[in-house]
Amino acid sequence: MKKIHIAWTALAVAAAVVGCASTPSGADLDKMAQDMVKSGFHTKGIANIERVTAIDETLKLCNEADVSGKPLDTATAKRIEEANLKTVKWPAGGKFLGDWKQGEAIAQSGRGLTWTDTAGGANGGNCYNCHQITKEEISFGTIGPSLYNYGKIRGVSDPSSAASKPIVEYTWGKIWNAKAYNACSNMPRAGHMGNLTEAQIQHVMALLLDPASPVNK
Template identity: 40%
Template sequence: MNKKHYLTLALALAMAGTAHADPTPDWGDKISEKEFLEAAKRSFYLNDPKEFDRLRDETLEVCNATKNRPSAEQTKAILEREQKTIVYPKDGKLYGDWKKGKIVVEDAHGGRIGYPGFADADNPKHPNGANCYACHAIDPNFPQAGNMGPPLTNYGKLRPKTDAMVKYTYDKVYNSKATNPCSLMPRYGGPKHLITPEQVADVVAFLLDPDSPVNNPPVTTK
């Protein structure tokens, strides 16, 4: 038997061995959601047992149960509840410094896994960033961008710089679920800010300001 025949026989035996294999492995008895949550709770180190309460999210429960299609009544309740969580800067200015916003948008630092209560386990004093490029294309000069969210290049050129648009953009960045109930975008504000209200205002300026590189993409020539 030559080499070719050996290979053919080996392939046939391998296929025969898998032909009768059960494609659905037996994972044992299924556990309930309550049992899963209790097991997950036991696997985390907590400074305070109440810290686990942050994983209970009424809005996400509705979105999961309805497969991201809440009823009109549920949508109204979500929007009203989430809107109440939004905090605005103490000075009342929702439009900050676009140059500072550029730093926040680009910075991927913050919100990392570590002991509860710390913004960053390595350096709790380091300010958080938004890591927006993980999901969006924004400044075309930035070397990388994600495509999970819509592109935001020319955001300010495509929208009027009105008070209503500034507020909408602020609300969207601070808590996306206040404008879209089942949005996949993280809540950047909230009880424990990923970024502060002032940083959100700076991000708003970065997106809307006519001098921002977001609204001045480079002209490419062939």
């Protein structure tokens, strides 16, 4: 998706240079971006071209908003969020948490989904690329907010309790499809796009919410 964003940005700059009188329409920019990607990328191994050409309405509208420099209007954003919330797959048997130790390994790993990987192989979550999570890990990005003490700050002393249910469900939904809560969120739709399995998300959930996790110490 970053490649599509770059293509859109490049086209926007080109349009600005040419001048307002000849600025392409949104539809023209969309076609130009798609043509640029198709000419510059090709399928190799499990990395197929559809990853960057299959743009759903959510990405299309958010890309257009990004290029125009104007955020989505409130009604459109709400409609997109509602549509994405409907795609969230809740865990089988209502089990939201797995093993925080496995969750930490997933959060640290950025491997997977490249042309050299095999189909069905385990992917990493690459969570540290955008967030601080544990105080022991000193290498992390700051694009997203710090998640250190995530559960502790939110009062989750027992993730299975009724009192914790709202934040537990929100956290699951946010990881599964972040655009269900923020229409044009930059956070990957980990579950929706199949980047992480249900079991992997359960492990990441434990990392964030288990009181025994170093995140909450």
